[in-house]
Amino acid sequence: MPEITLHVNGLEHRLDVPDRMLLTDALRQRLGLTGTHVGCEHGVCGACTILLDDQPVRACLTLAVQADGHRIRTVESVAPSEEELHPVQQAMRDCHGLQCGFCTPGIVMSLLALHEQEEPPGPEEIDETLSGHLCRCTGYRNITEAAHRALGCAGHAGPADAAGHEHEGAGR
Template identity: 50%
Template sequence: MEKLYPITVEVNGKQRAAQVPARLSLVDWLRDELRLTGTHVGCEHGICGACSIMLDGDPVRSCLMFAVQADGHRVTTVEGLLQADGKLSVLQDSFCEAHGLQCGYCTPGMLISSQALLDKTPNPSEEQIRDAIGGNLCRCTGYKQIVDAVKLAAQRLAAKK
């Protein structure tokens, strides 16, 4: 039996405690133990970005962290992007409106990366958007409608203010 390590992680606003083997990756813990299956596994070596989550507010690849390392930290997954009332966030809704996805597999990672961008850069240029999602590979869209979706979200968020 592998040694287990106690962890407590704030996931989408809730404290989650668990006992994990050291080698369990953060993404496997989120998906298989917490059943937060919105975060996807694409390459497990840090290239595709499908597993992007926010760690203490910044996007990181959850395949390149062990769950035990997240102890005491704050994690946001795609499931945590919904508004408090369960409605789609402006960004999520903009992805639907601009057809910023097809198969949906890279989408959670794209949402995490672009939400993190909008959090810090409310009015991003096309170049900044492309740079922000440059570490998230998509095979369906050719990225165009994703960029459009992020632009749309930025416009809508600006109009709300």
């Protein structure tokens, strides 16, 4: 078994792993980072999305040995503190952009990558990013609203009720 070094959420880990071990398994089973969810195991659903050298990747399609020496960020690293959420997480909460929460970590990681870009993403880029994630609970409206809010898209007015009234804390 090869020994690899994973730099995960700012910490270095040396692991002996089988050649065919998936990165999801290394993160979840070896490092106890269970926020990276395993959904379809075919790279379709996006639940396993992590950042590898600041780029979103499907951890279920990545072998642990491929991540040797690279920087990995998981959903466990996103919130600045236990008392404070990252703006992407806060928008998901404020806009009710989650239900069961299974897909949420992968969505948050993809949106985090957009949030950290030098140039702010446009609505089309946000929608394209979200199209790579499957959510079985929602109709995507609240997830999309949260993404646009967190990433500061022009023209965002915030979630409104059926009468067109903005909810408290919505908008800019």
